[in-house]
Amino acid sequence: MPSVRKLKPVPELWTIFQKLFRAYGPQHWWPAESPLEVVIGAVLTQNTAWQNVERAMANLKHARLLNLDLLCRTPAGRIVELIRPAGYYNIKARRLLSVLNWLKEQGGFAKLRATPTSRLRAGLLDCYGVGPETADSILLYALNRPVFVLDAYTRRILTRYGLIQGDEPYEELRLWIEESLAPFLKKDPRATVRVFNEFHALFVRLAKTHCRSLPRCPGCPLNSR
Ligand code: SF4
CATH class of the missing domain: 1.10.340.30 (Hypothetical protein; domain 2)
Known part of the structure; x- marks a missing residue:
């Protein structure tokens, strides 16, 4: 079966994670007790x-x-x-x-x-x-597995940021994000789970505060490259 991966891994995703984490801090997801x-x-x-x-x-x-x-x-x-x-x-x-x-x-x-x-x-x-x-x-x-959760907010933000077209298949984007972050996570499964956990939550936070349906770019943590 041909690979679904077409996008090349990019270091910008790690930069985005760092900027969002610096701006918003830990998000303590998922909101559940078990x-x-x-x-x-x-x-x-x-x-x-x-x-x-x-x-x-x-x-x-x-x-x-x-x-x-x-x-x-x-x-x-x-x-x-x-x-x-x-x-x-x-x-x-x-x-x-x-x-x-x-x-x-x-x-x-x-x-x-x-x-x-x-x-x-x-x-x-x-x-x-x-x-x-x-x-x-x-x-x-x-289950604490190192799998990135891709949602519509993430897709919207990365499209506006200019890293993706926005209509790529789910699997292509998930694998691309995981591969782009891998060099910064040094094959450490616990660190990977922690970063994937935070990153998804941070994307949700950004989508609800600045990168809404109508973007509010002034003050957005990603509004400077
Ligand atoms: S709010 Fe504006 S600057 Fe921030 S990610 Fe969205 S489009 Fe980019």
Whole structure:
């Protein structure tokens, strides 16, 4: 199969990371108390504001269901009721149960520690309705795997910065970002996870403060090369 990689690695990505980190500092992502909450949040956050995810999560917590086994045994209708604030609740309940049942079949979070990242990624992508951004969010933030999460904000910022066209396939951009950052991370998996974690969160922060739909360039940390 031909490689999807076409863009050449660039050192500017590391410069962008440094500028954003200097400007905003650590972002303390993902906003969750456990890997299970990360998984639930990653599925529920699709097409909705984070506040709605928090309301759905509060319902699950109040129902004492934030437990992998309990959730897998809960009827889909009950999950639908509880996650209603997150919108698209029927489809999201189906997606959530698909991921949770897959996790359970694998033996739960502890058992996954020994599984290679490529196998985990393939397993997640096989779950109903799970796309690469959701799979990679789970890999990075719930399972501490060195996989970059590429979202629409990152795509928008890097397009405006002039590094990409903006319509490249997800895999091409993900691999390009990972390869561009690799020389600065010295094959240290922990450092890689830390930087990928922060960088994604910093892109989100920039997209919400300066690089919005209508950019507010004055004062933007990237407004000088
Ligand atoms: S806000 Fe302006 S300067 Fe900052 S990244 Fe976006 S387009 Fe570039």
